[in-house]
Amino acid sequence: MNSFTLERVARATKKFVRKAIGCSCLEDYSVEKRRMMWSMVKPLEKRHIHNCKLLEDRLKMLEYMPKNAVCAEIGILRCEFSESILEITQPSKLHLIDIDPNAINIAKEKFKDKIASGQVEVHLGDSAATLMAMSDNYFDWTYVDGDHSYLGAKRDLEASRLKLKTDGLIAVNDYVYFSVSDFKKYGVLEAVNDFCINHSFEMLFLAFQGRSYNDVVLRKITSEIAI
Ligand SMILES: C[S@@+](CC[C@H](N)C(=O)[O-])C[C@H]1O[C@@H](n2cnc3c(N)ncnc32)[C@H](O)[C@@H]1O
Numbered sequence: 001m002n003s004f005t006l007e008r009v010a011r012a013t014k015k016f017v018r019k020a021i022g023c024s025c026l027e028d029y030s031v032e033k034r035r036m037m038w039s040m041v042k043p044l045e046k047r048h049i050h051n052c053k054l055l056e057d058r059l060k061m062l063e064y065m066p067k068n069a070v071c072a073e074i075g076i077l078r079c080e081f082s083e084s085i086l087e088i089t090q091p092s093k094l095h096l097i098d099i100d101p102n103a104i105n106i107a108k109e110k111f112k113d114k115i116a117s118g119q120v121e122v123h124l125g126d127s128a129a130t131l132m133a134m135s136d137n138y139f140d141w142t143y144v145d146g147d148h149s150y151l152g153a154k155r156d157l158e159a160s161r162l163k164l165k166t167d168g169l170i171a172v173n174d175y176v177y178f179s180v181s182d183f184k185k186y187g188v189l190e191a192v193n194d195f196c197i198n199h200s201f202e203m204l205f206l207a208f209q210g211r212s213y214n215d216v217v218l219r220k221i222t223s224e225i226a227i
Contacts, residue, residue: 026183041177041190047224048196048203055207058215061171062088064205065217066140071095074127074156075146075173076103079110085143086114097123097130097146131159139164145173150187157195169204170218180211192216 072095104124114120123130127146142160205217
C-alpha cells in the first residue's frame with residue numbers, strides 16, 4: 001500500500017470508530033451538512049467599506065492608531081501584542097484585560113515599571129463587564145481579541161462602543177469565519193458585520209495576517225456620502 005492509500009484507510013477507520021462510539025467530529029460531516037450548520041454572514045454595504053484601506057499586517061495597523069491615547073487590549077494571552085501597542089502607539093494609558101490569571105501574571109511581571117508609573121493597568125475578569133465598569137466617553141480605541149464566539153465578540157464590541165469617545169476606534173482581531181488553528185468556527189466575522197450594520201460603523205482598515213486571522217478597525221459613520 002502506498003502512503004496515500006494508507007492515509008485514506010486510516011481516516012476511514014477513525015471515522016468508523018468515531019461513529020461506533022457516537023462521537024462524530026467536523027471532518028465526518030458532508031459539505032452540505034457543514035453549510036447548513038453555519039449560516040451565511042450578513043454582507044456589508046458600500047457605505048461600510050468605501051473608506052477602507054488595506055494594510056500588510058497588524059503592526060502596520062498600529063502605526064495608524066492614535067498616539068498618546070487611552071486604550072484597552074481585550075484578551076492579552078502572553079502580552080506580545082501589548083508590547084507592540086506600547087512601543088508603536090505610546091499610549092498615555094493602556095488597560096490590559098484578561099479572564100485568565102496566568103495572562104494577568106505575565107502582564108504584571110512584564111510591565112512592572114509601567115504599572116507602577118500608571119501607564120499600564122491590568123484587569124482580571126470578563127472583558128465586557130470590565131469595560132462596562134469604566135467611565136463613558138473614555139477610550140480613544142480598544143483592541144478586541146478575547147472571546148471569539150459570536151456572543152462573546154458581540155458583547156465586547158457593544159461594551160467598547162458604549163465606552164468610546166465620539167471619534168473613537170474599535171480594532172478587532174480574528175475577523176475570520178473559521179479558525180484553522182482551533183479547527184472550529186469563530187463568530188467574529190458575523191459579530192463585526194452585524195455590529196457595522198446595526199450601529200452604522202464603517203471599516204477604516206483591514207490588516208492581513210498569514211493564516212487569515214485578519215484585523216479590522218471600525219469607526220462610527222459620521223457623514224453619508226453619495227456613492
Ligand atoms: C487570542 S488570545 C489574545 C492574544 C493577544 N491579543 C495577542 O494578540 O497576542 C485570547 C485571550 O482572551 C482571553 N479571554 C477569553 N475570553 C475572555 C473574556 N470573556 N474576558 C476576558 N478575556 C478573555 C483568553 O484568556 C486569552 O488570553
